[in-house]
Amino acid sequence: MRMSSLFLRTLRDDPADAEVASHQLMVRAGLIRRVSSGIYSWLPMGNRVLRNVAQIVRDEMDEAGAQEVSLPIAQPLDLWKQSGRDEMYGSMMFRVQDRKENWYALAPTAEEVVTTLVAGEYSSYRDLPVNLYQINWKYRDELRPRFGLLRAREFLMKDAYSFDADLEGLQRSYDAMFAAYQRVFTRCGLTFRSVKAQSGEIGGDTSQEFMAVAAIGEDAFVWCEQCDYAANTEAATRRPTPEVSIVDPGPRESVHTPDMPGIDVVAEHLGTTADLLMKSIAFDVDGDLVLALVPGDREVNEFAVANAYAPAKVRLYTDADFAAHPEIPKGYIGPDFDGATRTIADSSLRAPHGWVTGANRVDHHDRNVMLGREFTPTAWAEIVVVEPGDRCPSCGGPLRIDRGIEVGHVFQLGDKYSKALGATYVDDSGSEHPMVMGCYGIGVSRILSAIVEEHHDDHGIAWPASIAPYQVHLVMLPGRGDGAVAVLATAEELYAGLRDRGVEVLFDDRDASPGVKFADADLLGMPIQITLGGKGLARGIVERKVRATGERDEIDLANAVEILAAQAAAQS
RNA sequence: CGGGAUGUGGCGCAGUUUGGUUAGCGCGCAGCGUUCGGGACGCUGAGGCCCCGGGUUCAAAUCCCGGCAUCCCGACCA
Structure with a gap:
């Protein structure tokens, strides 16, 4: 291409509405121009890169056995009402009316349409499995679009949907997509991690996110420097502390600690440090008071506690709960508090020394609280929020926390949509079952932001050859x-x-x-x-x-x- | 949705506090000349609903009221 006739105007100054490098550079280099918040025109240079990324995705999807289709962007809202996601998406969906005043949604995703499509064509176990994908524009009316293509309201997404007869089949489809995703992001030149996502609320569903490592990323995640362990901050855990023999710290004694908000103040007053204190955090587990015990310098991971007691309903005590139970000495609860039906302790509390804990009465703390003498937890688990330097649960190596851009996710859906939308098949004995689905997304336009974030310097962009215009x-x-x-x-x-x-x-x-x-x-x-x-x-x-x-x-x-x-x- | 900021030729900005000729500057654009290995220089020129609506005033980019848009922080979020 001759630059003399290329539709391109590079800018010397950073645009006023761009904060991050990738956004600034994509505008300055004439790849994109903003039309409205989170909505962009793609100029020839940008369009070429977008096409190149899409082609890599297409190659790998085809290679993995998925078949490309094109599903509508304008989708009847009725479909969304059937699945119940009309309400769930709420104002996140762009809605338009036709001349007869029927409502349509501009596709934020396509589970409804594709499930209906497959339901209409396939009905036998002999048809399965099948995996359909498309690379198409998606629309989400984000509360806060930001950073150019990173969180846009109109964006190019690859979405794939697998349909299997059973869970074993789903696992195979899922594994194939997972492997394809690794090849896609590698070919795009990204430094990325596949991250285990929190999977508490939807039963046994499995979900993994692919995070491109980037300082401007919107999500923090934990990863191991030595092995391939990675998890988002909610799902992350650390290697359990082994049991140790406890040393008798001497008799328990009570100390008056009035007007001391916060662990650090108490620790200082007692001439010790926060890591030698123990926090007893109150949770409501199906109506019972349960204490989560963690060292004073650590935060309790609510998701970990919830997982430990699943499927019970678990929530942190609120101010309202404490107000309703004045007998609970908020801020001074000890691990042996009478009102607690159970206690769950982080394994790091298996320390040889005694602990400083709440004294179960207001304005007092106790010293020399000894494991096995003053308190014995009903359960041990890893329930602290992981911090850098903690030990990896799978290899023991040091864990790190970085921020990342979510460029893809794979998800085992199960039968939620196939049941709601009637995608069933009959097996070889003639009985009917819902198909078992997986869904798999890649943010194609978002990948460009991630690539530019990783591959640029003070002078501009340095495209990896695989996607260079x-x-x-x-x-x-x-x-x-x-x-x-x-x-x-x-x-x-x-x-x-x-x-x-x-x-x-x-x-x-x-x-x-x-x-x-x-x-x-x-x-x-x-x-x-x-x-x-x-x-x-x-x-x-x-x-x-x-x-x-x-x-x-x-x-x-x-x-x-x-x-x-x-x-x-x-x-x- | 809460907090903060901004809105002035295509782009980046000044001017607004303290209302007052013809609204400036840099980049870009057009013409002429010089220049030609790391964003050259001179001269000339085109290009403005000063976000929109209302108000105050002899007079509004500037003050007041209302709205819209954009960005940042947070909340939210497949």
Whole structure:
């Protein structure tokens, strides 16, 4: 493509409405332009990258045995009422009316449509399994769109839906998608982790998120430096503390601790540190008072407590609960409080020393509270919120916490939609069952944000070759001297030669100053930059720069087409 | 939805506090000339419902009221 006729205008200044690097750069490099909050026009350069990412997704989906379809964006709202998700999505859905005043939803996702489709076509176990996917625009009226493409109201998403006869089949479909996702994100050049998502409320359903590691990511997640363990902060856990022999700390004694809000103040008053204190956190478990015991320097993970008592209803005590139970000394509960029916302790409380705990009466704490003497938990579990440096539950390595951009998720749905929308099959004995579904999403347009976040520097974008809009950026510097005509002619030859070899080339044939051309080349970020000027031509060479590393060398003009074609083929 | 900020040629901004000629600057755009290896320079020029509506005033980009839009923090969220 000749830049002289490319529909592109790069910007020198960051746009006022962009905060994060990926958003700023995508606008400055002329990939996208904002039309409305969270809604963008895609200019040629951006559209090429989007297409390239979509193609990688398409390759891998096809390879994994999924079949591409295209489902409607305008979906009758009745379908959403049938599944009950009309209310669930609420104002998150864009709704439009036709001329007869029937309501439609602009697709935020497509479970309803695809399930109905499959229900209408397939009805036998012989038909299954089947996996359908599409790459299509989705609409969600986010409360707060942000960071350009990262959380947009209109976005390109790949959504796949698998239909199996049973759970074993679902597991196979799920595993195939999981593997395909790893290949997709690897090919896109992303540093990512698959993260176990919290799966408490919907029974046995399994769900994993793919997080591209990025400081601006909206979600924090825990991961192990040594193995592939990763989980979101709610689901994360740590290696249990082994049992130790307890040392008698001496007799329990009570200390007056009035007007001391917070663990740290109490610890200081007692000349100790927060990690030697014990917190007793009150939970309501199906109406019973249950205490969760954790060290004073740690937070209790409510989800972990809830999991431990599932399927019972578990919730943290509120101010209202304490108001209703004045006999519970809020802030001074000890692990042996009479009113508690059960206690669940984090395993890190298996320490040899005695603890400082609430004294079960207001304004008092007790010292030398000993495990096995003053208190014996009814259950042990890992119930603290994981912090950096904690030990990995699977390998014992150090855990880290980073932020990530959720670029994909895989989910074992079960029969929720197949039951609601009548997607059933008959088995070989003639009895009818709901199909077992999985759904699998990839945020195609969001991936661009993640890629730019990871692959940029002060000068601009540095596209991974796999998704770059062009492989080679050819900068022509003819100057005005006697050699100008020769440079021009040689550059044209080079351009034509590369194109003949199937190399995607962005040819800067503009009548612009060298500085402008170099700056644009760095901003636009093609993997290989080639500069042809009068001096190089005289010596029979062109200069080559690898955008990502800044490495430069010279290559023989006579073999340039050959070398570059080989390089482009090798890296894309 | 709560808190904060912003809205002025295509883009980035100044001017608003203290109302007063013809609303400025940089980039970009057009023309001419010089220049030509890391965002060159000079001259000339085009381009503005100063977000919208109402009000105050002799006079409003500027003050007041109402609305809309955009961004940030939070809440929310497949």
